[in-house]
Amino acid sequence: MRTTARARLLRTAASVLVAAAALLPAPAAQAHDVIESTNPADGSTVATLPASVVLTFDHTPIGVGTEILVKDPTGTNQADGPAKIVDTSVTQPLKSGAPAGKYTVVWRVVSADSHPIEGTFTFTAKAAGGAAAAASGAQSAGAQSTGAAQSAPAQAAPASGSSASGSSGGAMALWLGIGAAVLVLVALAAFFVRRALRPGLEE
Template structure:
């Protein structure tokens, strides 16, 4: 009788342990995942800055490495978009070239990068140039890129990929559940043999 009670209690204890382990794993994974998105640390020109003339490039620096795939920077001024070619990505720095001779005025920079965790992050910032950029203005056909970010000033992430910690926690739960079921069957058979 006592063997039967002990066998009944053991699977419940194992299931309780599995539940606690799963919850802890998910909580730790969620915290790690939240920290994985890249954060914009600084820009050149700085947000809201007034610069003497339109710079030749715009630079964005992030707290972590940026993935090149999906990275896009659109710089729009009084005469429309002035970025030239694709943005360059080196480690945590993204650089976008601007048209020579771009006119004085207010510029809005819309950016989107792919975080180190694979999720896109986007935002905007602005600066004002008191004089045109150095060099002659390029013809309007030389502009490239289209605005694709949402205009949000804070990082946002989208995507449907399942976070790694949920996959790992699910796999762990399946393995531990299988082990608990096998242990329960073995002890039940052992208890029946003793009767």
């Protein structure tokens, strides 16, 4: 039996709609939170050990399941109590008097889509926290060159934010491109359906 032109057009429209659906990624795979910055920044050197480390994400993480370890050069965890989540920032207080040296931060949070994400970053503290911080402040007041050297890491920190901003811009452009392609395919499918339903279509 010969296939009618109407059936061919309807099949073509269905194929176009399938192609449009294939362009849409699975929502769960795209919904994981992304870490945008850390303070101290990954790989940076700070004058004194801060009172806390801060991780900033693109969405607000879920409180349950959050764990942050801040390991000193000996591998001892210097995290003091549970981490605190405020908006998109996760703050982990550190123990007073923790030693100077290279620190490794091991973090795990549950993203907004309920999937756990994890990672690590490092930073180096030239001086311990607590009483050592006051001594470092006195030395900074007596030497302008030391103050200038300490300001350099602080100015370098926004670099991670600009990198995240560029990445977000690229992702937005990708989504806009996918959206435009889907709209074109849907319009094409509608065209074929209208032709198939047109009265007087010959075989």
